[in-house]
Amino acid sequence: MTTPEPADALLNHIRKFIALSDDEATFLLDHVQFKTLRNKDFLLKAGDVCHENFFIVQGCVRMYMHIDNGTEQIIQFAIDNWWMTDYMSFDHQKPAQFNIQAVEPTQVVVFSRSAQDVVFEKIPRLERYFRIILQRAYSASLMRIHFIYNQTGEARYQQFTRLFPDFVQRVPQYMLASYLGFTPEFLSKIRAKKG
Amino acid sequence: MTTPEPADALLNHIRKFIALSDDEATFLLDHVQFKTLRNKDFLLKAGDVCHENFFIVQGCVRMYMHIDNGTEQIIQFAIDNWWMTDYMSFDHQKPAQFNIQAVEPTQVVVFSRSAQDVVFEKIPRLERYFRIILQRAYSASLMRIHFIYNQTGEARYQQFTRLFPDFVQRVPQYMLASYLGFTPEFLSKIRAKKG
DNA sequence: TTTCGTTCTTGAACTAGATTAAGTTTTTTC
DNA sequence: GAAAAAACTTAATCTAGTTCAAGAACGAAA
Secondary structure, eight states, X not given: OOOOOHHXXXXXXXXXXXXXXXXXXXXXXXXXXXXXEOTTOEEEOTTSBOOEEEEEEESEEEEEEEOTTSOEEEEEEEETTOEEOOHHHHHHTOBOSOEEEESSSEEEEEEXXXXXXXXXXXXXXXXXXXXXXXXXXXXXXXXXXXXXXXXXXXXHHHHHHHHOHHHHHHSOHHHHHHHHTSOHHHHHHHHHHHO | OOOOOHHHHHXXXXXXXXXXXHHHHHHHHTTOEEEEEOTTOEEEOTTSBOOEEXXXXXXXXXXXXXXXXXXXXXXXXXXXXXXXXXXXXXXXXXXXXXXXXXXXXXXXXXXXXXXXXXXXXXXXXXXXXXXXXXXXXXXXXHHHHXXXXXXXXXXXXXXXXXXXHHHHHXXXXXXXXHHXXXXXXXXXXXXXXXX
């Protein structure tokens, strides 16, 4: 099985939600760029204004923040077919709070704020696509808050490994711990228990 | 100062984000209902399919879930000028996980799923409005996850009272505790410290 | 193969917050 | 305005998860 063309990955995903004529697809593709990232390459650094939205064709990126004690807090991962950006910065064109960085070799589609304005003007239906995407992302993040509040760290880890067994292999454990909201030491302890 | 007409409250809010002609406004208003809730009235009960999105004109509602031990987990509050629904249920037309209930006398605009389909068809620009709203709700909920992970319960309470001093008065403390992710007993302790 | 940096593990001491169980105050209802 | 219900407080005990500190394993580079 071959890796899909980045352009096809994007169009296929959009067409799961809205109809898009060939002309519209061409217009859209004329307004995006394709980019290949190595591990640890940055898409956004905290403090910079975020001018782009990113669609992950293949690979994995993380959104994170530096906190007080010199450590990092991972807010989110994005894998194949997810959009990721710092919407706060993207929307208001103010300095970003978050970093966005590849955690493995990753292919992305880059959709700039200015391109978005042009494309939405020409293809208003595309707003619908993003509305639906955001609706899902939003409700997923509310469910995540629910789980954070009502499950122990251990239960969250078990659930995560059950839902994304392959993904757990792809990122270092300390990143997983940060994403799940506890320390790497505690994750080690959880794993030790069931070996 | 008089309470704004519900219809005006909705139109004013929409017009902060997109242009809306008088004809479009009329068309939209023909497809929504207005509803007045008493304290504890339900907009949605877990298990039912959610067919509506709600705009809070004035008042306050909470979204919550029953959990294992007979207690309740509050996921979200919505006050004036916020939309609230169970997007998971609304989107897929599956049974809702959440309850949505008034916590004080509240006026809402009811925008049904079927009306939404009709209205989006006629006024595609409105998708833009919801896209922007959702973008903000989503990024706010990511920030919330960040704070849950990186601040103590006490710090979250202090921050919340600083940001929404009037709101703290409006809801019972046990609801605030649940929203902030700790027990009512712990909230009592925090408050005792600084009296 | 050695070296260096990064990631992972283990254990002991500690703390934020939960739980349980009364008791008290406030609000609602008849 | 009494009774019942709902909301809040206090204190003792308990635990999930942190912090600190050291060492072990792994991987990349040279």
